[in-house]
Amino acid sequence: MQDYHNNLLFKKIHGYIAAGSIGNSMGELMEGYTVEERQQYWGWVDYLPEVTKHTPPRLPSVNDRAANPFDTGLGHPPIGHPHTRIPGTTEDGEERFRILSTAIIEKGGRIDLWDLAKAWSTLVKPEMFGWQLGSQDQVIYYSIKAGVVPWEVGRCASWPGLYGTTKMMGAVGVVNACYPEQAAKDAMELARIKDVRGVPGNYAVEVAGAHCAGVAEALKPNATIDSVIQAAANVLGPTPRREFEEVQELARRCGKDPELYGKELQRKYENRQVSNAVEILSAAYGILYMADADPRNAIIYAVNSGRDTDCRAHTAGSLAGALQGIDAVPAEWVETVDHAMKINEHTTSNRTSLETAEGLYKAALQNIQKMKDVVTQVESYL
Numbered sequence: 001m002q003d004y005h006n007n008l009l010f011k012k013i014h015g016y017i018a019a020g021s022i023g024n025s026m027g028e029l030m031e032g033y034t035v036e037e038r039q040q041y042w043g044w045v046d047y048l049p050e051v052t053k054h055t056p057p058r059l060p061s062v063n064d065r066a067a068n069p070f071d072t073g074l075g076h077p078p079i080g081h082p083h084t085r086i087p088g089t090t091e092d093g094e095e096r097f098r099i100l101s102t103a104i105i106e107k108g109g110r111i112d113l114w115d116l117a118k119a120w121s122t123l124v125k126p127e128m129f130g131w132q133l134g135s136q137d138q139v140i141y142y143s144i145k146a147g148v149v150p151w152e153v154g155r156c157a158s159w160p161g162l163y164g165t166t167k168m169m170g171a172v173g174v175v176n177a178c179y180p181e182q183a184a185k186d187a188m189e190l191a192r193i194k195d196v197r198g199v200p201g202n203y204a205v206e207v208a209g210a211h212c213a214g215v216a217e218a219l220k221p222n223a224t225i226d227s228v229i230q231a232a233a234n235v236l237g238p239t240p241r242r243e244f245e246e247v248q249e250l251a252r253r254c255g256k257d258p259e260l261y262g263k264e265l266q267r268k269y270e271n272r273q274v275s276n277a278v279e280i281l282s283a284a285y286g287i288l289y290m291a292d293a294d295p296r297n298a299i300i301y302a303v304n305s306g307r308d309t310d311c312r313a314h315t316a317g318s319l320a321g322a323l324q325g326i327d328a329v330p331a332e333w334v335e336t337v338d339h340a341m342k343i344n345e346h347t348t349s350n351r352t353s354l355e356t357a358e359g360l361y362k363a364a365l366q367n368i369q370k371m372k373d374v375v376t377q378v379e380s381y382l
Helices: 008-027 035-042 092-107 113-123 135-145 150-156 170-175 180-193 204-218 225-235 238-254 258-268 277-290 295-303 309-324 331-343 353-379
Strands: 051-053 083-085
Touching: 008 092, 008 170, 008 204, 008 295, 008 309, 008 331, 008 353, 035 258, 092 113, 092 135, 092 170, 092 309, 092 353, 113 135, 113 150, 113 180, 135 150, 150 180, 170 180, 170 204, 170 353, 180 204, 180 225, 204 225, 204 238, 204 277, 204 309, 225 238, 225 277, 225 309, 238 258, 238 277, 258 277, 258 295, 277 295, 277 309, 295 309, 331 353
Parallel strands: none
Antiparallel strands: 051 083
8 A cells, every 4th residue: 555545635535535425325315305204214324225216216115215216317217227226326426426536537637627528428328327327417418429518518407506516526626625716616617517607596506616615625634614614605605605604503503413403404495496506515514513524423414314315415424524534434334335336337437435535636636736836937936
């Protein structure tokens, strides 16, 4: 094992990758359900479940720990494939994250929209849809294949304004480690492949930038929960920032009770789409605070808090992993998700969390070296 595996930055990057995948997998089973429904069907969830995808979807019985009818992209014809996902298997948000991560790893640094479009064109195959990739991913893939320029693809988003855009972007925060401002700018540019900015009420692109700023901040050696929350807030405009700060205050009032927090959020967001970008960002960063940035607790709190649990758990868990490093992430959970990735026949990348972290760490170092070279050039004039 190379020396850099014990480097603090590498451990924080590995913690980010692994905990995000774990949260994504653990939270998928009860995605879309309320706290009360989760309590009835599954009790308190603190394990990586097996998830069965049905066509057509069906409601679970109290004793059925496998059915999840919420995923419309995978649960309905013509692209749905009935199948069982073993514990540790992730879903569409993680697939988009792997596509973007691969683009960064292969380029060895920051990417642009053309790099990301090329990754979608080469890594995705039509037969993948209906397994991990879903209906909204077809829009991106076939638009690119049809020759639509990548910065216009997001105008065709099938689910605009939702958190899926942010979920794919986190690696932008990693390659811009410790530089939140640049991470936000890169993310908001790259997010145009999935959504559009400027439509009233749609803050998906802005939220992607905010989260990547939070990730980059979390990778600083002296980062704190408060500094991560503030880094994300700094990117948001007045309307989404107001909502974000209201939810942070709610998290503080709810103490260490994720179920109470979830019920309060259910009331706040009643009759609203569960995957709204601002809601998920706000809820997940609140959970980061509630869990004291402990990766295990952040994931479990998010999973048991209702609504879009896999997105909340992916975000809260990954931020906690970035703050605390891989040593704070339960090793048995890391092993489970890495095994599922290695044997997955329908994924765009079989890299384990360790292998992804290695690639992104090297890309981040190359980006840092480029910035050093610029500083050296400028200083030569002084």
